Amino acid sequence: MDENGADAAGSSGSSTDPLADEDLYRVLEPDGSPLPDAAVPDLSDERFRAIYRDLVVTRRFDERAVSLQRQGRIGTYAPCAGQEGSAVGSTHALADRDLISYQYREHGAVVVRDLLSEYLPYWLGHESGTEAIADGNVFPLNIGIAAHLPHAVGAAWAFDYRDEDRVSVAHFGDGATSEGDFHEAMNFAGVFDTPTLFCCHNNGWAISIPESRQTASDTFAEKATAYGFEGVRVDGMDPLASYAVTKEAAERARGGSGGSADGDPRPALIEFVEYRFGAHTTADDPTAYRDPGDVDPWRALDPIDRMEGFLRETGRIDDEGVAAIREEADEVVADAIDVAESVEPDPADMFDHAYADLPPEIRRQRDELLAAVEKHGVESFRREE
Numbered sequence: 001m002d003e004n005g006a007d008a009a010g011s012s013g014s015s016t017d018p019l020a021d022e023d024l025y026r027v028l029e030p031d032g033s034p035l036p037d038a039a040v041p042d043l044s045d046e047r048f049r050a051i052y053r054d055l056v057v058t059r060r061f062d063e064r065a066v067s068l069q070r071q072g073r074i075g076t077y078a079p080c081a082g083q084e085g086s087a088v089g090s091t092h093a094l095a096d097r098d099l100i101s102y103q104y105r106e107h108g109a110v111v112v113r114d115l116l117s118e119y120l121p122y123w124l125g126h127e128s129g130t131e132a133i134a135d136g137n138v139f140p141l142n143i144g145i146a147a148h149l150p151h152a153v154g155a156a157w158a159f160d161y162r163d164e165d166r167v168s169v170a171h172f173g174d175g176a177t178s179e180g181d182f183h184e185a186m187n188f189a190g191v192f193d194t195p196t197l198f199c200c201h202n203n204g205w206a207i208s209i210p211e212s213r214q215t216a217s218d219t220f221a222e223k224a225t226a227y228g229f230e231g232v233r234v235d236g237m238d239p240l241a242s243y244a245v246t247k248e249a250a251e252r253a254r255g256g257s258g259g260s261a262d263g264d265p266r267p268a269l270i271e272f273v274e275y276r277f278g279a280h281t282t283a284d285d286p287t288a289y290r291d292p293g294d295v296d297p298w299r300a301l302d303p304i305d306r307m308e309g310f311l312r313e314t315g316r317i318d319d320e321g322v323a324a325i326r327e328e329a330d331e332v333v334a335d336a337i338d339v340a341e342s343v344e345p346d347p348a349d350m351f352d353h354a355y356a357d358l359p360p361e362i363r364r365q366r367d368e369l370l371a372a373v374e375k376h377g378v379e380s381f382r383r384e385e
Ligand SMILES: Cc1ncc(C[n+]2csc(CCOP(=O)(O)OP(=O)(O)O)c2C)c(N)n1
Pocket: 103, 105, 143, 144, 145, 146, 172, 173, 174, 175, 176, 177, 201, 203, 205, 206, 207, 280
């Protein structure tokens, strides 16, 4: 074992042969053909193509965001390449009224909700971006690991209390399961049967910490047992498996069939086993802690190639259809960048989002800034291109 414990990855996640794990729920083979006994979700052709389209848009967004960061046009960014299948597949299984909260890497959920133009300003440093996505039932992005989970459970509890037919879906990483907030949220959800889906994205790493150093449990899914509800493991790089598992869990969370007591909502933990192809963030160099060759077996499970393979094999798309979707993705992302870059930054914005009522010292700083803006003009405070 090296100093990170990298060769003792345990039975889930960072295994060097992802296909060796037979316990994972799967629908698609690596080439996209359905597994012999697989229950392919019963979806319209439009819905299957929409899932593929959202995967492609998410990948394109990711590529452009990394490139924008390299050009100094956005701040630090957390790439999601490799992990699109779970975020996109699971969000397609929800109703628009369902509430999504996420860590910082599940950009695919935002793409499915069609909120890219609203979302991108956040990465450019505008708080307006996080405000706007809240209107689409997506909680603002959360950097404080697992801190959003008690909030997600609180929202779910409120849905239940008010008799609203809504589910609260919280995305987080394997690293988040070591936080107290995760355990408190899981316990509360189990005791009070809140309609919460805990979506754990096990990408094998928490920055440089491998999962073998994160938990002594065999799987992350089994942690749900301690809190009295179901945990399930799914191939997170299989968009249709991610869809199917989420659909069923959301049904139970709504109090539908399959729960321990039909009619009562039950929470669930879904462990999406996947891998991030790239760096933790644009500030990270993964070669410092993992061998570049470790990524190769996972690239063979690329969710986009897999979904495309499925659509082609079942006659739902051809070369022309693929080209049209790729072109559309380029345009959607380019438009989102144009919209985001046209937001005029207001220097005083930095004072507006932490306090309802500014404390005297912060108010003094704000007044000083406003006086300087008045004197020198707002352009003096904007970045020179
Ligand atoms: C409470 C808290 N502690 C530490 C950090 C620093 N940090 C940022 S990302 C990260 C790793 C999280 O790993 P994981 O939950 O597996 O998510 P992933 O980045 O792999 O998607 C850590 C420790 C933080 N943001 N918040």
